[in-house]
Amino acid sequence: MAEQAEVLRRAPLSRDRILRAAVALADETGIESLSMRNLAQDLGVVPMALYKHVANKDELLDGMIDVVVSEIDPPVPDADWKHTVRERILSARQVLLRHPWAPLAIESRNMATPAVLAYLDSMVGTIRAGGFSANLAHHVMHAMGSRILGFSQELFDAARNAGRSGASNPEPPAALPPEVATRFPHLAEIATAASHDDASVVGQGCDDQFEFEFALDLLLDGIERLHQQSWTSSRRPG
Amino acid sequence: MAEQAEVLRRAPLSRDRILRAAVALADETGIESLSMRNLAQDLGVVPMALYKHVANKDELLDGMIDVVVSEIDPPVPDADWKHTVRERILSARQVLLRHPWAPLAIESRNMATPAVLAYLDSMVGTIRAGGFSANLAHHVMHAMGSRILGFSQELFDAARNAGRSGASNPEPPAALPPEVATRFPHLAEIATAASHDDASVVGQGCDDQFEFEFALDLLLDGIERLHQQSWTSSRRPG
DNA sequence: TTGACAGGTGTACGGCGTACACCTACATTC
DNA sequence: GAATGTAGGTGTACGCCGTACACCTGTCAA
Numbered sequence: 001m002a003e004q005a006e007v008l009r010r011a012p013l014s015r016d017r018i019l020r021a022a023v024a025l026a027d028e029t030g031i032e033s034l035s036m037r038n039l040a041q042d043l044g045v046v047p048m049a050l051y052k053h054v055a056n057k058d059e060l061l062d063g064m065i066d067v068v069v070s071e072i073d074p075p076v077p078d079a080d081w082k083h084t085v086r087e088r089i090l091s092a093r094q095v096l097l098r099h100p101w102a103p104l105a106i107e108s109r110n111m112a113t114p115a116v117l118a119y120l121d122s123m124v125g126t127i128r129a130g131g132f133s134a135n136l137a138h139h140v141m142h143a144m145g146s147r148i149l150g151f152s153q154e155l156f157d158a159a160r161n162a163g164r165s166g167a168s169n170p171e172p173p174a175a176l177p178p179e180v181a182t183r184f185p186h187l188a189e190i191a192t193a194a195s196h197d198d199a200s201v202v203g204q205g206c207d208d209q210f211e212f213e214f215a216l217d218l219l220l221d222g223i224e225r226l227h228q229q230s231w232t233s234s235r236r237p238g
Numbered sequence: 239m240a241e242q243a244e245v246l247r248r249a250p251l252s253r254d255r256i257l258r259a260a261v262a263l264a265d266e267t268g269i270e271s272l273s274m275r276n277l278a279q280d281l282g283v284v285p286m287a288l289y290k291h292v293a294n295k296d297e298l299l300d301g302m303i304d305v306v307v308s309e310i311d312p313p314v315p316d317a318d319w320k321h322t323v324r325e326r327i328l329s330a331r332q333v334l335l336r337h338p339w340a341p342l343a344i345e346s347r348n349m350a351t352p353a354v355l356a357y358l359d360s361m362v363g364t365i366r367a368g369g370f371s372a373n374l375a376h377h378v379m380h381a382m383g384s385r386i387l388g389f390s391q392e393l394f395d396a397a398r399n400a401g402r403s404g405a406s407n408p409e410p411p412a413a414l415p416p417e418v419a420t421r422f423p424h425l426a427e428i429a430t431a432a433s434h435d436d437a438s439v440v441g442q443g444c445d446d447q448f449e450f451e452f453a454l455d456l457l458l459d460g461i462e463r464l465h466q467q468s469w470t471s472s473r474r475p476g
Numbered sequence: 477t478t479g480a481c482a483g484g485t486g487t488a489c490g491g492c493g494t495a496c497a498c499c500t501a502c503a504t505t506c
Numbered sequence: 507g508a509a510t511g512t513a514g515g516t517g518t519a520c521g522c523c524g525t526a527c528a529c530c531t532g533t534c535a536a
Binding site: 035036056 | 491492493494495496
Binding site for chain 4: 274275
């Protein structure tokens with residue numbers, strides 16, 4: 001009786017419900033603490049129940065990636081290639097900012113999921129429609145690398161945490177600790193050197209959005225230049 | 239007696255020996271199958287013995303990263319910034335090709351290790367010595383992102399494996415499987431489009447070294463242009 | 477001789493992914 | 507309406523993992 005009521009109270013499991021719960025859980029508590037047991041508990045179900053809907057944990061991760069990638073906006077119609085690519089990549093970036101675990105998850109899988117492939121395919125389509133040769137389009141995709149999916153530089157998140165306590169506190173990073181600053185003077189110098197016109201950046205923090213667009217535009221401008229010069233692979237970019 | 243002989247036969251443990259064994263083991267069998275127990279067995283020792291030399295597995299990983307980073311060549315003296323940066327990054331790339339587990343390990347740590355910081359600091363020093371403002375140097379480091387450490391695009395390794403069997407066989411990737419090719423026509427088109435002058439590339443494979451240098455030069459050329467224009471952050475790259 | 481200490485050992489605990497047998501509710505068929 | 511198949515949730519158990527903690531042993535200083 002009570003059991004029956006409890007069963008009725010919760011929605012039935014489904015692959016989709018599992019994936020969404022997994023994404024939400026990873027968003028809240030981080031990917032490293034996402035376990036089949038945790039996830040099952042979150043869904044009010046026994047761990048093995050999940051295996052009726054996903055083959056194993058790797059497939060769960062693939063499904064989570066697909067959920068995330070499907071949140072990226074479709075290409076804007078009727079725009080030139082550069083604008084379309086730029087907007088789409090910035091949309092991807094916004095999505096990945098909502099799911100900070102996703103970049104690592106994507107890079108740790110050694111086979112792209114269908115949604116990722118579809119996204120990449122669409123991106124190539126945009127570039128080809130802009131008049132690029134298949135050859136140059138190929139190189140362009142490589143050059144953009146993971147930036148196509150909206151991420152690039154976890155490396156500097158790491159450097160920014162140098163010498164700080166283990167806990168990943170989301171406070172705005174202040175200047176480097178003195179002992180770090182003296183050991184790595186050049187890093188210390190540029191750490192506070194990023195001046196931005198945008199007054200929304202508080203203190204000497206570094207505006208990640210600016211940095212991302214800086215690199216993106218640097219690449220897009222270089223690519224545009226090659227395109228206008230009818231670049232072929234018998235010549236180097238310079 | 240026999241025990242004593244056995245003890246004498248093996249060298250005493252040390253942090254350095256542990257780290258080198260860990261790197262070798264990860265090189266051979268992959269980072270995901272590197273466990274404290276495996277590593278201990280490899281060293282002919284009980285798992286807990288390792289903990290007299292490293293605090294925990296995370297610190298072991300940090301140590302392994304430092305071993306790898308210390309293999310990167312020092313900057314070439316008496317060269318202009320562009321050449322110095324280029325050579326050093328290509329050296330980093332060679333190192334990381336020897337340790338394919340390292341990029342993921344580096345990105346998964348949320349705090350840079352001393353050796354990584356020293357490498358980045360030295361790189362900034364080279365750029366500053368080339369006459370860059372601290373401000374532009376900051377943006378440049380961001381723009382290069384993980385390419386500074388010699389890696390960038392695991393994303394495309396993944397895409398290249400689309401539709402293939404789970405085992406990561408190191409055979410040269412042939413054309414995409416037909417069902418993948420028809421679903422993602424643009425990807426299929428550019429997959430075989432990369433023509434390279436270098437005849438060392440067999441078949442229609444994609445020359446990763448070429449792609450890496452292509453992107454690197456694209457960035458370096460763009461950066462050089464900004465530098466020559468005395469770029470300040472009040473202007474966008476273009 | 478003694479005592480501290482560096483460093484290797486053994487046992488044990490809680491957490492993980494997941495194989496496998498089971499149960500149960502419902503739909504289908506006669 | 508009874509029999510039967512099936513989809514999907516359950517319970518138990520196994521072998522891995524990282525590592526806390528108590529222990530032992532050889533070396534060396536006092």
